[in-house]
């Protein structure tokens with residue numbers, strides 16, 4: 001089957017998509033297994049808490065790749081799978097924290113509480129990434145639906161584990177079924193960690209039930225209080241039933257096989273997933289299916305820092321997508337999703353990204369400029385070849401953004417064609433998807449000051465001042481100042497009491 005290049009870019013001549021492949025540590029020309037069905041898997045969120053800005057990056061980066069592949073091969077010829085991890089000990093802990101009383105009082109079972117946590121978190125995640133302008137993936141399977149054999153015959157974790165047992169890649173010990181890394185001669189190819197190095201370098205005492213320190217859990221016994229599934233396995237003809245739960249890695253091996261087959265084109269995720277998660281996905285899938293690779297191209301996005309520091313709750317720089325979109329916690333104001341998206345795409349996906357207030361301000365000023373010139377141009381009328389060419393070079397988003405700056409300059413000089421091209425090219429990055437009106441009125445609504453809320457804060461500060469709690473009073477002044485609200489104290493001419501006026505200074 002021939003590669004179908006859609007859109008109006010044919011006149012530019014064919015240029016191949018080049019991607020940096022972590023598996024080979026090289027730039028490679030992308031050749032899909034089947035151009036009629038290009039297949040990509042990206043590891044999705046573990047749903048127990050708000051997604052942070054580090055989680056946003058892979059979702060946005062692989063959304064750009066999804067859009068590019070759709071343009072190259074056709075909208076109906078790309079399958080993108082991103083899973084939801086809804087079984088994890090962090091989820092159990094969150095369910096106990098938030099619903100502990102209901103569970104103790106018998107109003108909820110642990111499983112019901114877990115479902116509440118995962119459903120509300122998944123809904124929040126969907127709202128967040130939609131606001132970031134990300135298309136929904138083709139399939140979004142939930143891990144809990146792929147633990148045991150399914151009626152539709154799609155791949156599942158328990159059957160995959162049984163295959164690994166049958167092929168001599170797994171053993172049982174202390175209520176666990178473990179993957180035997182020594183059974184795979186080329187284990188460690190993706191992360192370039194050799195098994196011998198790991199053994200020699202193992203300073204931490206090895207779990208005595210593991211044959212090798214790098215062996216990892218496929219299935220783990222659950223206590224009576226923990227969620228569990230009836231796992232029925234067979235070892236050398238003897239049945240072994242363990243009420244338990246799957247290890248983390250096995251879910252991606254099962255769900256990718258369920259929707260994309262035993263070998264597929266692209267597997268993506270953050271750099272931090274290379275080891276152990278992706279290494280172990282590869283081990284499971286290749287050993288179960290007897291294939292030389294799991295996916296042909298492995299793509300990883302770089303780390304995210306906030307204001308030059310590693311993001312951590314203890315640093316006070318832990319920023320969730322929700323914080324940015326809906327609260328004034330970062331920079332004293334809300335930020336449109338499109339600003340966050342552009343701020344992330346300004347850095348090439350493989351580079352470390354420093355997320356900062358300055359970067360958001362810069363991205364917003366850029367978008368204001370673009371929206372100001374596009375007017376009511378329709379993207380269907382423009383040519384998106386310029387941004388496509390930039391993205392063909394390993395998703396070169398910084399170069400793509402430079403292209404958009406040039407088009408803006410031409411549009412500002414009155415070129416109608418440049419306006420339409422600006423819009424068409426930006427849409428390939430998932431930007432300029434709103435009308436000019438929607439953009440500016442949306443921002444105005446976000447910037448609107450809730451006067452009653454300000455009055456309340458001002459009154460609270462005055463009562464703190466009367467109580468001589470100056471640090472707290474100053475904190476409120478700072479908080480309001482961060483939102484562009486300036487306070488001026490004065491004496492009431494009649495009573496001599498302290499009063500406060502305020503005004504907005506942006």
Ligand SMILES: [Zn+2]
Nearest residue numbers: 043252277281
């Ligand atoms: Zn995964």
